[in-house]
Amino acid sequence: MDVHQDMKKRIEAVTDKGCVPEEIKNQHKGFSEWNADVTKQNHQPIVQFVIDGRDTDAVDSAGCRLPTLVYMAREKRPGWPHHFKAGAMNALIRVSSEISSGAIILNLDCDMYANNADSIKEALCFLMDEKRGHQIAYVQHPQNYNNITKNDLYGNSSPVLHKVELAGIGGFGTALYCGTGCFHRRTSLCGSKYSKDYKGLWNLETRKDDTRTVSELEEASKVLASCGYEQGTLWGKEMGLVYGCPVEDIVTGLTIQCRGWKSVYYNPDNKAFLGVAPPTLDIALVQFTRWSDGMFQIFLSKYCPFIYGHNKMKLGAQMGYSVYLLWAPFSLPNLYYAIALPLSLLHGIPLFPEVSSRWFIPFAYVFLSKNIYSIAEALICGSTFKAWWNLQRMWVIRRTTAFFFAFIDCIVRQLGLSQTTFSITAKVVTEDVSKRYQQEIMEFGSTSIMFTVISTLAMLNLFSLVGVLKMVFLGGSEYKNIEKLICQVILCVLMVMVNAPVYEALFFRKDRGSIPVSVMFKSIVVASLACLLPLN
Secondary structure, eight states: OHHHHHHHHHHHHHHHHTSOOHHHHHHOGGGGGOOTTOBTTBBOOEEEEEEOTTOTTOBOTTSOBOOOEEEEEOOBOTTSOOOHHHHHHHHHHHHHHHHTOOSEEEEOOTTEEEOOTTHHHHHHHHHTOTTTGGGEEEEEOOOEESOOOTTOTTOOSOHHIIIIIHHHHHTTTBOOOOSSSEEEEHHHHTTOOOOGGGTTGGGGOOOOOOOSOHHHHHHHHHHHTSGGGGTTSOBTTTBSSOSSOTTHHHHHHHHHHHTTOEEEEOOOSSOSEEEOOOOSHHHHHHHHHHHHHHHHHHHTSTTOHHHHTTTTSOHHHHHHHHHHHTHHHHHHHHHHHHHHHHHHHHTTOOOSOOTTSTTHHHHHHHHHHHHHHHHHHHHHTTOOHHHHHHHHHHHHHHHHTHHHHHHHHHHHHHTTSSOOOOOOOOOOOOHHHHHHHHTTOOOOOSOOHHHHHHHHHHHHHHHHHHHHHHHHHHTOGGGSOGGGGHHHHHHHHHHHHHTHHHHHHHHTOOSTTSOOHHHHHHHHHHHHHHHHSOOO
8 A cells, every 4th residue: 555655745746747757757768758749649650568477577576477568559630530449448459469469358448447357367267167268358347446335325326226226137148347346358359259169269269479589579569559559450340349339339249249259247246346436426426427328329220230130139138228329318207207297286287097997006016016126125235325325316416417418319319410429427525625525515516517506407406396385285276186186295395305405505515515596596586497398
C-alpha cells in the first residue's frame, strides 16, 4: 500500500505542476516523445517496454519473476476516426499479438482491479474444459464495486441482475460481454468462426519469436498502433471489437456468439474484480444514457438479435438481449404514466376499475404479486429492503430521464442529424460529495435538464395529491365517489414517497448537493401549468 500511496503522490505532484519533471523523463524514454507539440488528439504511436519479462533480473521484492509490462499510446491524428474505446482495444489486441500472442486476453477497465488472484485459474477451468472448453469464446464476470453504500443509494450493485438475470441469459451459452472483467480467447475475439476442429489447438498458440530486441519489438508494434493500419482491413467489422456503437462490448459479444461460439457468465462468491461505482446521480444517469442509447442503436441496426441472430441463437437468448436493448423505448410508457396518472387524478378521471368491481382483481393481483416477488427476490440475493426501495426510485428516475433522452438521441442519429459520441463517465468527486454519498444523501447540485425533469415530475405528483385531498375534504363534486380513484391515489402516494429525496433537495437542504433554485423555479412553473391544463 505504501508503494501505491507513493505513486499517487507522484502523479498528483506532476498533475499540479502541469508537466513531467526532467528526472522522470530520463528514467522513462516514452515520456520524451510527449513534447510541447503533442496533444491528446494529435500524437504519434508510442510503445515502450516498462518491464521485459524475458530479463532474468525482472523480479519483485520476493524474487518472483515479473511479467512483461508494456506502455502503449496509439496514434491519433485530426481527421482520422479513432473509434473511442473499441479502437483502443483493437490496437491493444494487435500490439499484444506482436509481443506475446498469448491465447487468453483479460479485458479490465482502468478503474477496476483484481480482487481474487484465483480468477485466472477459474476462468481457465472453463476455457480448457475437455468436453466443452473449445466452444467457449469468453468468460464474463459481473461488474462489482468497492464503494457501494449499505443500502445502495443509486442502485449500482444490482444483485438480482447479477445473480438472476445475467446468469439466466448465460444459461443459453450467450452471456453478455460487458466490456470489463472478461477473459477472451484471442482467436474468437480476432474474428475466427467456431469450428469443432479447434479442439486441442492450445499447443499451437505459442509465443511469437522472442529473439528480437526490445527496440525491434517496439518499432514493429508502433506500426500496428498507427492510424492508417486498419484502413482496408476487417478490423472493427469482423475482427476485434465492432465500431460505430457506444456499447461496443455488447455488440461485439453478440457477433462472437453468432459466429458459433459460446460464452460463460461466472459470478463467484469471492468477487474476481472490483471497481468504482458512480458516486453521484448525475454521473449515474450519464452512464445509463450512454448504455441505453447504444443498446437501442444495436436493436435498430443490422445487429438486431432477431435479425442478425436468426438461426444462430436460441429465441430465449434473443429475447434476453432485447430486454436490455429496448431500455430506451421503455421510457415512453413510463414517462406517459408518470404524467397521466397525477393529471387524471387531479381532474377526477378514473383510470382503473372500482375497488368493488371484479375487474379490479387482475390489477391488484399483478401489482401485489410483482412487488412481493421483487422484494423476496432482492432479499434472497442479499439486498436490504431499503436497497430494494432505492432501486425502485432509480428505475423511475432512469426511465423518465436517461432512457428517454437516450431514445431521442438514438432517433435523431438514425435520421442522420447527428453522429455517434462517447461520454466518459468521470467518477472522481470532491470530499464533501463523497461524504454525502457515504451518508446516503442523493447528490443533485447542477442545472442538468435531467434534474429539471425529475423535479417537475415530483412536483406534478405532489400538486395532484395535495389537490385531490383538498377537494375531497372540501367536498368537490367530482370527488364524491372517491372509490373510483382510490387506485390512483395509492399510486400517487407511492410516487410522492419515491420522490422524498427530491422534495428534500428542493425545499430543505442547504448544502451544495441540493437542487438549484433555478431548477426548482422551472419545475414548479411547468408542473403548475400542467395542472391548469383542461383534460376534457
